[in-house]
Amino acid sequence: MTMSDNRSAAPDTTTGARRWWARAAFALAILAVAVPLVSAGLLGTVGSLLVGVGSVVVMVAALYWFLASRGVLRWISLAIAILSPIVVLVLFIRAHLLAEVVASMVLALLTVPCARAALRGRTSDTAVREVPAPPVRHPVLIMNPHSGGGKVAKFDLQRKAEDLGAEVVLLEGPGTVDVTDLARQAVEAGADLLGVAGGDGTQALVAGVAAENDLPFLVISAGTRNHFAMDLGLDRTDPSRCLDALRDGVELAVDLGRINGRPFVNNASFGVYAEVVRSPAYRDDKTGTVLQMLPDLLAGQAGAPLIAEIGDVTVRNPQAVLVSNNPYSTSDLAGLNRRDRLDRGVLGAVTVSVANARQAVGLLRRANVRGLTQHTSTEVIVDADTRQTPVGVDGESLLLPTPVRCTIEPGALRIRVPRDRPGVRPAEPTVDWVRLRELAWHRQAASPRT
Template sequence: MMVSDESSAVAGSRRWWARAAFAFAFLAAATPLVFAGLLGTVGLLLVGVGGVVVTVAALYWFIASRGLLRWVSLTVAVLSPIVVLILFTRADLLVFVVASVVLAFLSVLCARAALRGRPSDTTVREVAAPPARHPVLIMNPRSGGGKVAKFDLQRKAEELGAEVVLLEGAGAVDVTDLARQAVERGADLLGVAGGDGTQALVAGIAAENNLPFLVISAGTRNHFAMDLGLDRTDPSRCLDALVDGVEVAVDLGRINGRPFVNNASFGVYAEVVRSPAYRDDKAGTVLQMLPDLLAGQSGAPLVTRIGDVTVRNPQAVLVSNNPYGTSDLAGLNRRDRLDRGVLGAVTVSVASARQAIGLLRRANVRGLTQHTTTEVIVDSDTPQTPVGVDGESLLLPTPVRCTIEPGALRVRVPRDRPGVRPAAPTVDWVRLRELAWHRRPG
């Protein structure tokens, strides 16, 4: 009875959030109509939409051109919103535009509150885990700007009974060999304090030997740790899993047999990162290479097979271990779950300013595709294809095959941890209408 009452309360709350979303949306549309009239509102829309279109087109030409045209395009991109603001101000309509934008923002917030899933939708099943007898932790002292030393991870881990192996002179050390040697010495848990690329390689060895794997968030971005719900501000808290931990089974991606925990990227990003100049001058290298890459004058054309779907000549392909959320333009924010047993696949094809503008409406199907599948094959007419795998630049034999291994990795996490913050849901007005007025989909 108590569960039923709780479910009814949640349903009622979501219903009122949905109704509030419609109310704010109505006010956002009505505000300019009331204060500016029909003709004024049409003018506002034309000026506002025109400003956005011009800005997006100019930004595309900025990244796709060189020389004078590039800097003219940048000037237009900067001046366009300024001109729009001046026009609104001179017409005494700026305050109504701002009010309408604020109301629209509130509408989106309410819509997401109504559509957000239950906490159980992002909760991975946990099982009890006894303390490890011989845990071996591999630590990279240089990772994350020296977080191993900053948080005194080696000493704290050794005090908890772990054997710590430091990656000294990493250029000559194969981390997979270190992990295999640890298994031969009788390790019953493998862990890594380092970047996601290092995490993935050791995770692969742990999965092969059916050993629990410990993630210590000592990298720069720690995307894998974030999607596991670990503390990224204090990596030493991850060590709590050694004494008071639980296990969760998550999926492991494979790219030509190599493990990955986050994603593999093909096309523009992989080509840029591969450049020797990228580390010393990231922005300059991107601006130098993008025009040829977007025009197809450098880099091999890709053919991507996503299940039964074939996408030809995309500029960028991203394959992820479980799909990312879909609330932003490309669907690349965070993953609610790591145990769905599928890959996420996003392709982007933007060969003109028109296609770039089409992405704003998500109407350009060829320009942006999003899928879930169990296999992605990326082919080209070259023997090797550049790929960015968990942030590391690699050259892999063509065709490149990405697969998913459901529940292959046993991850040991602290019982007490921040948890996964759900990705913001896509605003679906049809579903909102059903929530607001109890209408069921047909």
């Protein structure tokens, strides 16, 4: 038997360890339920536990009605959502179950690190392959001095970039500047690297030009949220550290999303979020605009009904659709978390349909499979019975011709990043009890669902 055969015949100790972590998580979860049952007696405690579970259901339903209603009903719903956990806490104290409940909560909290230790092994291959970065002679960096509250000036990015030999172009007007055209002019003038200090929307436009010309692209985390920079492991607290890529950099080949031909690096959102952001009042009063528009949007009385075609799957009348350049974690419905990879060559697609409080509670339990779908595909088409559809693309509100076609270009973007960057680590796995059960009790865990 060869050495290779010996390796293949050896037991998978990593899988075995993950299985025991998964079983430990279930054991702690069972103990969290058993402690009050054993301590306070079966009959009395079962009633208290049912009250606790019921309060969560009532709170979720009340929060839904708060968002979906107006007037007196909205504020009554908010009051119920606030009072539900308070009433349950009082009942536990009166039943002399507070200590048991605290012990159960501690045990429940301990299940989280065990579950993550089990699931972390499933996504350990999260590092995008790095290759040596060739030297550049004429890097051109486009900087938005207003982005991120003035980070370009705050971190002295222009001077530091010019000291490293880069040409800096500031987006200062007058009037609206065509960033795509500006980047193409830089390429025509001999730029052999393009970079952006600005928000994700600007990053995407210049990234598209870099991909078209097979040029390396440098991301400088000078925007407000910097989601793309976060997924690349870049320093979001000090954007000047991103410039280290010019003197000691490596290259990553990552995917680039396209929506009706326009590039995007993070995601495109349809439905509720896109309609709210499109409102002129949103910029001045975000919370008030959301509360004012959500009832009609949730009831389907505002915005055109959508049809999402995700590969071979068709979802009709979802209230929200999120299409992302590579999928987010299974518990991240809003695209606020990290993507563990940017080179899988697929789009992530999440659709949400919540027409009533019962479906809202079903989403909490992950039982409403019709209300929530999560898939991956190389193409997503969102259609509506209107000529144009509002879409939020990398945080910018756009009106795009219908149907809207989202595709992905695998490995199209050469990202130049510093060799040493603080955020290079696997995304922390979220607790998915369905996958955890498969890992704990099946000989081989099932592959991730799409």
